Structures are given as C-alpha cells and as structure tokens.
Amino acid sequence: xxxxxxxxxxxxxxxxxxxxxxxxxxxxxxxxxxxxxxxxxxxxxxxxxxxxxxxxxxxxxxxxxxxxxxxxxxxxxxxxxxxxxxxxxxxxxxxxxxxxxxxxxxxxxxxxxxxxxxxxxxxxxxxxxxxxxxxxxxxxxxxxxxxxxxxxxxxxxxxxxxxxxxxxxxxxxxxxxxxxxxxxxxxxxxxxxxxxxxxxxxxxxxxxxxxxxxxxxxxxxxxxxxxxxxxxxxxxxxxxxxxxxxxxxxxxxxxxxxxxxxxxxxxxxxxxxxxxxxxxxxxxxxxxxxxxxxxxxxxxxxxxxxxxxxxxxxxxxxxxxxxxxxxxxxxxxxxxxxxxxxxxxxxxxxxxxxxxxxxxxxxxxxxxxxxxxxxxxxxxxxxxxxxxxxxxxxxxxxxxxxxxxxxxxxxxxxxxxxxxxxxxxxxxxxxxxxxxxxxxxxxxxxxxxxxxxxxxxxxxxxxxxxxxxxxxxxx
Amino acid sequence: xxxxxxxxxxxxxxxxxxxxxxxxxxxxxxxxxxxxxxxxxxxxxxxxxxxxxxxxxxxxxxxxxxxxxxxxxxxxxxxxxxxxxxxxxxxxxxxxxxxxxxxxxxxxxxxxxxxxxxxxxxxxxxxxxxxxxxxxxxxxxxxxxxxxxxxxxxxxxxxxxxxxxxxxxxxxxxxxxxxxxxxxxxxxxxxxxxxxxxxxxxxxxxxxxxxxxxxxxxxxxxxxxxxxxxxxxxxxxxxxxxxxxxxxxxxxxxxxxxxxxxxxxxxxxxxxxxxxxxxxxxxxxxxxxxxxxxxxxxxxxxxxxxxxxxxxxxxxxxxxxxxxxxxxxxxxxxxxxxxxxxxxxx
Numbered sequence: 001x002x003x004x005x006x007x008x009x010x011x012x013x014x015x016x017x018x019x020x021x022x023x024x025x026x027x028x029x030x031x032x033x034x035x036x037x038x039x040x041x042x043x044x045x046x047x048x049x050x051x052x053x054x055x056x057x058x059x060x061x062x063x064x065x066x067x068x069x070x071x072x073x074x075x076x077x078x079x080x081x082x083x084x085x086x087x088x089x090x091x092x093x094x095x096x097x098x099x100x101x102x103x104x105x106x107x108x109x110x111x112x113x114x115x116x117x118x119x120x121x122x123x124x125x126x127x128x129x130x131x132x133x134x135x136x137x138x139x140x141x142x143x144x145x146x147x148x149x150x151x152x153x154x155x156x157x158x159x160x161x162x163x164x165x166x167x168x169x170x171x172x173x174x175x176x177x178x179x180x181x182x183x184x185x186x187x188x189x190x191x192x193x194x195x196x197x198x199x200x201x202x203x204x205x206x207x208x209x210x211x212x213x214x215x216x217x218x219x220x221x222x223x224x225x226x227x228x229x230x231x232x233x234x235x236x237x238x239x240x241x242x243x244x245x246x247x248x249x250x251x252x253x254x255x256x257x258x259x260x261x262x263x264x265x266x267x268x269x270x271x272x273x274x275x276x277x278x279x280x281x282x283x284x285x286x287x288x289x290x291x292x293x294x295x296x297x298x299x300x301x302x303x304x305x306x307x308x309x310x311x312x313x314x315x316x317x318x319x320x321x322x323x324x325x326x327x328x329x330x331x332x333x334x335x336x337x338x339x340x341x342x343x344x345x346x347x348x349x350x351x352x353x354x355x356x357x358x359x360x361x362x363x364x365x366x367x368x369x370x371x372x373x374x375x376x377x378x379x380x381x382x383x384x385x386x387x388x389x390x391x392x393x394x395x396x397x398x399x400x401x402x403x404x405x406x407x408x409x410x411x412x413x414x415x416x417x418x419x420x421x422x423x424x425x426x427x428x429x430x431x432x433x434x435x436x437x438x439x440x441x442x443x444x445x446x447x448x449x450x451x452x453x454x455x456x457x458x459x460x461x462x463x464x465x466x467x468x469x470x471x472x473x474x475x
Numbered sequence: 476x477x478x479x480x481x482x483x484x485x486x487x488x489x490x491x492x493x494x495x496x497x498x499x500x501x502x503x504x505x506x507x508x509x510x511x512x513x514x515x516x517x518x519x520x521x522x523x524x525x526x527x528x529x530x531x532x533x534x535x536x537x538x539x540x541x542x543x544x545x546x547x548x549x550x551x552x553x554x555x556x557x558x559x560x561x562x563x564x565x566x567x568x569x570x571x572x573x574x575x576x577x578x579x580x581x582x583x584x585x586x587x588x589x590x591x592x593x594x595x596x597x598x599x600x601x602x603x604x605x606x607x608x609x610x611x612x613x614x615x616x617x618x619x620x621x622x623x624x625x626x627x628x629x630x631x632x633x634x635x636x637x638x639x640x641x642x643x644x645x646x647x648x649x650x651x652x653x654x655x656x657x658x659x660x661x662x663x664x665x666x667x668x669x670x671x672x673x674x675x676x677x678x679x680x681x682x683x684x685x686x687x688x689x690x691x692x693x694x695x696x697x698x699x700x701x702x703x704x705x706x707x708x709x710x711x712x713x714x715x716x717x718x719x720x721x722x723x724x725x726x727x728x729x730x731x732x733x734x735x736x737x738x739x740x741x742x743x744x745x746x747x748x749x750x751x752x753x754x755x756x757x758x759x760x761x762x763x764x765x766x767x768x769x770x771x772x773x774x775x776x777x778x779x780x781x782x783x784x785x786x787x788x789x790x791x792x793x794x795x796x797x798x799x800x801x802x803x804x805x806x807x808x809x810x811x812x813x814x815x816x817x818x819x820x821x
Contacts, residue, residue, distance in 0.1 A: 105546075
C-alpha cells in the first residue's frame with residue numbers, strides 16, 4: 001500500500017475487498033457443495049457394497065458377487081472424485097482464507113490433520129487393496145479390506161465434522177494474542193454439536209446410498225432386466241432406507257434443537273421469525289415476510305405450536321426473534337448486521353426437510369410394495385424411485401446452505417467475521433480466475449462422472465457370467 | 476528436542492514420504508508417452524502404480540494437514556502466497572486422478588491417448604511446481620512485517636528455484652524408471668532400464684548441482700553455516716551417483732533404493748537448510764517465519780504428537796504391507812481369478 005495516500009487507497013480497496021470476500025465465499029460454496037455431492041454417497045454406498053460382498057462370502061451365492069462388482073464400480077467412480085475435490089478443500093483454507101487459517105489453526109487444524117493421519121490414509125490405502133486385491137488376497141482378507149476402507153470413510157466424516165462444528169459452536173479454546181488456542185482436545189472431540197452433526201451426516205450418507213441403489217434397481221425392473229438379481233439389492237437398500245429416513249426425521253429435528261442453543265439467529269432466520277414468540281407455530285410455506293421492512297407474510301400455512309416443540313422440546317417453548325437477537329448481538333459485538341439472508345435460510349431449511357419427508361415416503365412405499373411382491377411390476381413406483389435419486393442431493397445441498405449461510409456474518413460463530421478472514425494478499429482477479437478454473441474442471445468432472453455412472457448403472461450390466469472374469473481384471 | 480523442532484522434522488518426513496512414493500508414480504506418469512509401444516504395455520505401466528498412487532497422495536494430504544495444525548502461520552502465508560502455483564498443482568493433480576479412473580472406461584484410442592497425456596502432463600507439472608515451491612521457502616520470497624506474502628507469482632521464479640523444479644522432474648523420472656525395472660517384465664522392462672540409464676547421468680549432475688547450490692543459498696540467504704546442510708547434500712549427491720552407477724550396471728533393486736534415498740535427501744537438504752526458519756523473507760530477514768513465530772501453542776503440538784506417534788507407525792505398517800501384497804511383477808496378461816480364491820495371504 002502506498003504510504004503517501006493511505007486513506008485514499010483504503011477507500012479504493014474497500015469495495016475491492018468485499019468483492020474478494022464474496023468471490024472467495026462463492027468459491028468455497030461451489031467447491032464444498034460439489035465435494036459433498038460425492039462424499040455422502042461414498043459414506044453410504046461403501047457399507048452397502050460391503051454388505052453385498054459379505055453376503056457373497058457367507059452364502060457363496062454368485063448373485064451377491066455380481067452385485068458387489070456392479071455397485072462397487074459406481075462406488076469407486078464416486079470415491080475418486082471425492083478424493084480429488086477433497087484435496088481442493090484442504091488447500092483452499094490457506095489459499096483464500098489465510099487470516100482465518102492463522103486464527104483457527106491451533107484448534108481447527110488439529111482435527112484436519114488427524115483426519116489425514118488416522119482416516120484418509122486408511123481409506124485410500126485399503127481401497128487400493130480392495131480394488132486390486134481380488135486375486136492376491138484371501139477372500140476373507142479381501143472382504144476385510146473393504147470394511148476397513150468403509151471404517152476410514154466414517155472416521156473421516158467424524159473429524160471433518162468436528163472441525164466444522166467448531167466453527168458453528170466453538171468449545172475447548174481460549175483467545176491468546178488474537179488467535180484461538182486449544183485448551184481441551186476432549187471438549188473439541190465431544191462437542192455436542194459435532195456428535196449430532198455426525199449422526200445427521202452418517203444417516204444422510206446411508207440415505208444417499210440406499211436411495212441411489214433403490215433407484216438403480218428400479219431402473220432395471222423397469223427394463224425387465226435381471227429382476228431376480230436386483231430384487232436382492234433392492235431388499236438391502238430398503239432395509240437401510242426405511243430406518244435411516246425415519247431416524248433422520250427425528251435426528252434432524254433434535255439437531256435443530258442443538259442449533260437453537262448454539263446459534264439462535266440461524267434458527268430464527270430459518271423460520272423467518274422476526275419477533276420473539278411463545279408458543280410458536282411452524283410455517284410450512286409462506287409468501288413474503290422475509291425482510292425487516294416486510295416482516296409479515298401475505299400468505300402462510302402454519303402448524304400451531306410445532307416450532308416451539310422443534311426448537312425447545314416443549315410445546316410452550318419460547319423462540320427468540322430476529323429483531324431481539326439482532327439487538328442482543330449489537331450490544332455484545334458492536335454495531336453491524338448480524339442477520340443471515342432470511343429468505344435463503346428459510347427456504348433451504350424447508351427444501352431439506354420436505355426432501356427428507358419425501359424420501360421417507362418413497363422408502364416406505366417401496367418396502368410395502370416389496371412385501372406385497374409388487375416392486376418389480378409397479379411402474380409408477382419405479383419411475384418415482386428413479387426420480388427420487390435427485391432428492392438426497394437436493395437435501396444435502398440445502399442442508400449445507402442452511403448450515404453455512406445461516407452462520408453469517410460469522411466465519412467462526414461469535415469470534416471472527418467472514419469479512420475479515422480472507423487472504424489479504426490474494427487479488428480479486430486471481431480468486432475470480434481460480435473460481436473459473438474450478439468451475440470448468442468440476443463441470444467436466446461432473447459430466448464425465450454422470451456419463452460413467454449412467455453407463456455402469458445401466459441395464460446392459462452387470463456382465464453375464466462368462467464376462468465376470470474379465471470384469472475383475474478391468475477394475 | 477522441543478515440540479516445534481519435532482513437528483518441523485515430522486513435516487519434513489511427510490514431504491520425504493510424499494516425494495519417495497508419489498515421486499515414482501509421477502515418474503511413471505512422465506514416461507507414459509515415451510516408453511510403451513502398445514496398449515498392453517501402457518496398461519502394464521498404469522497397473523504398476525494403480526494400486527498405490529492414491530495411498531501415495533495421502534502423504535501430501537498429511538503434510539498439508541500437519542502444517543495447518545502445527546504451523547498455522549506457515550500454512551496461511553505459504554498457501555495464500557503461492558496461490559497460483561498451488562492452483563496449478565491442484566489442477567495437475569485432479570487431471571491425474573481422472574486419468575487413473577477413467578482411462579480404462581472406454582476402448583476408444585483417442586480417449587485413451589487423451590488420458591495418457593493428461594497423466595504425463597499432470598505428473599510433470601506437479602513435480603516441477605513442487606520443486607519450485609519448496610526451494611522458494613529457502614531462497615526467500617517477499618514477506619511483510621505482518622507475516623504475509625507481499626510479492627507476485629513471478630517472484631517465485633529465479634534460476635535457483637526453477638532449477639529446483641527441473642531437479643525434481645529429472646529425479647522423479649529417473650526414480651520412476653528404476654521403479655518400472657522392478658515392476659515390469661519383458662521388452663517394457665528392458666526399455667525402462669535403458670531409460671533409467673539415459674536419465675541417470677543427467678539427473679545425477681543436475682541433482683548434484685542443485686544440492687550444492689542449496690548449501691550456498693542456506694549460507695548466503697538464510698544465515699546458516701555450511702554444516703549441517705552439507706551433510707544431507709553430500710549424502711544426496713552420493714545417493715544419486717550410486718543410483719547412476721547401479722542403473723548403468725543393471726542392478727535394478729539397488730538403483731531404485733538409491734533414487735528413493737535421493738528423493739528423501741532432496742527434502743532433507745532443503746529442510747536442514749531452512750531450520751529454524753520455515754519461510755525466508757527476501758524483504759527484511761527479520762520478517763522470516765520461524766518454527767517459533769509460526770507455530771501453534773504447546774498444547775496443540777503435544778496432542779498432535781501423541782496422534783502422530785500412534786498413526787505414523789501404523790500407516791508405515793499397512794502401506795508397507797500393501798507394497799508386499801503387490802510386489803509381483805506386472806506381466807500385462809489378463810488376470811483371471813483363481814477358482815480357490817486367493818493366491819497370497821499375509
């Protein structure tokens with residue numbers, strides 16, 4: 001910065017700086033949402049494929065081997081993209097958010113490093129063993145490599161969510177010389193917010209895996225292809241999907257209550273609740289009411305007392321309003337706007353919740369048809385299940401938008417603002433260029449991934465028996 | 476040894492592991508357009524690294540994560556400062572990942588040629604940039620008094636740092652060639668051996684030049700005395716000279732051991748030359764980041780030390796086992812599962 005006119009250059013840089021933050025945010029949102037399209041499918045498809053292989057190992061029934069290979073290929077295509085896009089996430093904190101990195105490194109860096117050492121190394125190495133170990137390991141050991149890789153992916157998710165949850169609900173730290181320092185690793189690892197987020201995410205993963213498998217099975221039923229084979233897979237998928245979607249409705253709700261105590265503003269925004277209420281109704285749908293100047297919706301459908309119950313566990317509970325919270329935060333942190341974008345938060349919460357309910361209905365209908373032995377013939381359901389593959393993707397994306405945008409203006413709740421956390425030395429131009437590079441790369445990745453997934457999921461496969469040997473080699 | 480020093484050493488170890496392991500798969504990638512004569516041989520080359528490249532890349536993830544946790548200021552300044560360089564690394568690494576996963580998924584010759592070149596360019600580019608980036612830590616980049624990088628992308632390029640990149644490219648290509656002589660058979664193995672011989676002399680000369688220059692840079696720009704940096708440098712030069720000798724004598728196993736040692740000693744020389752600084756500032760030596768002013772507090776380092784003490788040996792154990800499982804040479808013939816199940820048990 002030039003020394004002769006500091007005031008002027010600061011004035012000139014202010015709008016640029018906000019663009020840099022906006023671009024860096026856009027980049028993080030793009031890359032992390034994209035990353036998380038692949039991660040939960042890995043979390044859920046892994047144990048399902050491992051179950052298929054376990055069934056084969058136990059029964060010797062070749063159907064299970066063919067299902068293992070068939071869905072294993074989808075699992076691997078998906079895993080590879082998760083790895084590639086995960087590396088971007090690790091580098092991006094330092095590249096775009098160096099002030100944040102220096103502020104939180106003591107605390108936030110630790111679970112990231114542990115993830116690498118304890119989990120990522122495990123899953124990558126053992127997945128390599130599984131892919132190429134078909135002829136080199138004993139069947140029992142080979143099966144074990146897949147389960148160990150699955151364990152790695154689940155541990156990975158835990159440590160990443162410990163890191164993320166610390167941004168939502170910081171615990172086990174003190175501030176020394178303007179940086180957060182860890183004081184208790186146990187507080188960090190047992191953060192109630194993290195444990196709930198983990199359960200929520202693991203269930204999301206299982207829902208991803210089971211809904212995708214169910215959809216693919218239905219595609220094959222629709223074409224009348226190998227109904228016998230895919231009935232077995234559909235049974236496993238339904239056995240996962242029904243309890244997982246049902247439990248998720250409960251867990252998601254309880255998670256909401258945890259958010260209420262840690263991030264009241266996020267919950268108030270997700271309900272577009274401008275003023276404190278007691279008891280509070282849950283708005284299912286509304287038109288208008290998303291800005292301070294227009295706080296009352298012109299139309300809404302509301303279920304009485306439900307919000308009180310969801311947020312506090314009691315039908316008479318009090319939920320604080322945006323205006324009151326804003327006043328509190330101003331007293332605590334000084335002047336500024338402490339409200340996230342209410343419209344976006346309100347709708348992301350609903351999209352997530354409605355998609356969750358729809359997935360439960362799909363799973364329940366599927367289970368009922370399966371019991372009635374109609375699954376292979378109910379074309380309306382087969383089409384529904386194929387379309388429903390989109391639902392977990394929509395729900396997960398909306399969920400992260402709610403979690404991360406609902407935290408704004410903070411990057412670490414109550415400790416550091418997003419607008420002050422980006423790299424001071426990275427120009428807007430280069431953040432823009434790198435955003436362009438990632439978007440281009442990810443679009444290519446996405447298109448090729450979709451084409452490959454579609455090809456490998458398509459009813460021409462799995463390969464007939466005599467091609468099985470070759471399929472093993474071409475992994 | 477204080478915990479800062481321990482973590483500096485450990486991060487050096489993680490980079491060494493990364494260069495030793497991903498070094499040969501970068502090398503195999505760079506040789507892809509030149510060594511194989513046909514599709515079968517290309518598949519053999521992919522097969523030699525297919526089971527392990529992912530596990531190799533883990534070492535980079537661990538080095539990055541360890542730097543973030545143990546030296547947040549180093550991580551923040553280096554990653555934001557080397558922005559464009561790291562963007563390129565990410566680009567090259569992603570393109571490489573894709574080539575491994577997707578090459579086999581279509582029979583089309585054009586599809587396969589595309590991914591072959593993608594892998595080669597990705598391997599070459601990532602090696603080059605890592606060499607440039609790490610040698611810049613020592614050579615010095617503009618760092619202001621608040622500890623932030625204040626230069627531009629072009630500040631990363633000087634004759635010394637570009638030589639650092641070229642050194643890694645040649646060393647990894649040599650390392651990859653000696654690896655292939657151990658893992659392949661027949662004609663391909665012969666051609667890999669001859670590539671190793673041709674690469675050996677030039678790689679040895681460039682590595683020797685770079686490592687000697689590194690000691691000089693440590694003295695000139697980082698206030699070090701000749702000893703201890705001279706020690707890993709001399710060992711590194713000896714290793715690459717021995718690798719050349721063994722490659723010319725067709726002693727594949729020993730040649731590979733020596734190229735591996737040279738990759739480790741490359742890192743050891745740069746890190747020994749750096750210590751106790753982690754990034755030298757070229758605009759005011761006092762602005763340099765050191766293991767003290769860039770590190771996390773004692774508690775974090777202590778916790779992370781326990782984690783590392785448990786998991787690093789475990790990783791070495793299971794990755795070592797992986798290499799044992801896949802130690803058989805790749806013949807390029809179709810693999811047929813044996814009726815009884817497995818051939819190898821551990």
